[in-house]
Amino acid sequence: MKKTWKEIWHFLWKDDSWESFIASAAIVLIVGKFILIPALGFMLGTQLPVVAVVSSSMDHGVLDFDQWWEQNQEDYREFGINKEEFKESKFSNGFKKGDAILSVGENFEDLELGDVIIFKTSARDDPIIHRIVKIGDDWVGTKGDNNLNQFSFEHRIPSENIIGVAKVRAPLLGWVKVGFLQLINKL
Numbered sequence: 342m343k344k345t346w347k348e349i350w351h352f353l354w355k356d357d358s359w360e361s362f363i364a365s366a367a368i369v370l371i372v373g374k375f376i377l378i379p380a381l382g383f384m385l386g387t388q389l390p391v392v393a394v395v396s397s398s399m400d401h402g403v404l405d406f407d408q409w410w411e412q413n414q415e416d417y418r419e420f421g422i423n424k425e426e427f428k429e430s431k432f433s434n435g436f437k438k439g440d441a442i443l444s445v446g447e448n449f450e451d452l453e454l455g456d457v458i459i460f461k462t463s464a465r466d467d468p469i470i471h472r473i474v475k476i477g478d479d480w481v482g483t484k485g486d487n488n489l490n491q492f493s494f495e496h497r498i499p500s501e502n503i504i505g506v507a508k509v510r511a512p513l514l515g516w517v518k519v520g521f522l523q524l525i526n527k528l
C-alpha cells in the first residue's frame with residue numbers, strides 16, 4: 342500500500358507528463374471548489390466568498406476620481422449621493438473586468454449607500470456586483486458605476502438575494518474564470 346501511494350505521489354507531483362499535469366490540475370480544482378471555497382465561505386459568512394468580475398459595469402476606465410465624478414455626478418445626485426460620500430465609499434475608483442473580489446456576509450441593517458454588493462437575480466444566471474444607491478426596509482437598489490442607467494432588476498433587490506458585500510479587490514486574478522468563460526463562449 343505504501344508503494345502505491347509513493348507511485349501516485351510521484352505521478353502527481355514529480356512526473357512531467359501531460360497526464361500528470363491534467364490529473365494534478367483536476368485535483369487542485371476539485372479541492373478548491375469543494376473544500377477550500379466552501380470553508381472560506383463558512384468563515385466569511387457567505388456562499389460566494391470569491392467573485393470574478395466578468396463585465397466592465399464597474400470600470401471607471403483611465404479617468405481619475407475627479408474626472409470620473411465630473412462625468413457621472415448627475416446619476417448619483419439623483420440618488421442623493423454627493424461627491425464626498427461617494428469618494429469615502431469602498432471601491433470609489435471602481436474595478437475592472439478580470440479582477441477578483443473577496444466578499445463577506447453582512448447583516449442587512451449594516452448595509453450603507455455606496456457599499457458594493459454581490460446579489461442574485463432571476464434576470465441573470467451569474468451573480469451581479471454593483472453599488473448600493475438606495476436602501477429600503479428590506480430591499481436595496483443598485484447601479485453599475487459604468488452603466489448609463491439602472492437595469493429594471495436593480496430597482497428593488499430583496500434582502501434575501503444579497504450574497505455578500507465586497508471587501509477586497511485582487512487585480513487580474515479573476516481572468517482565470519473570465520478567460521475560461523470566453524473560451525467556451527459564455528461571455
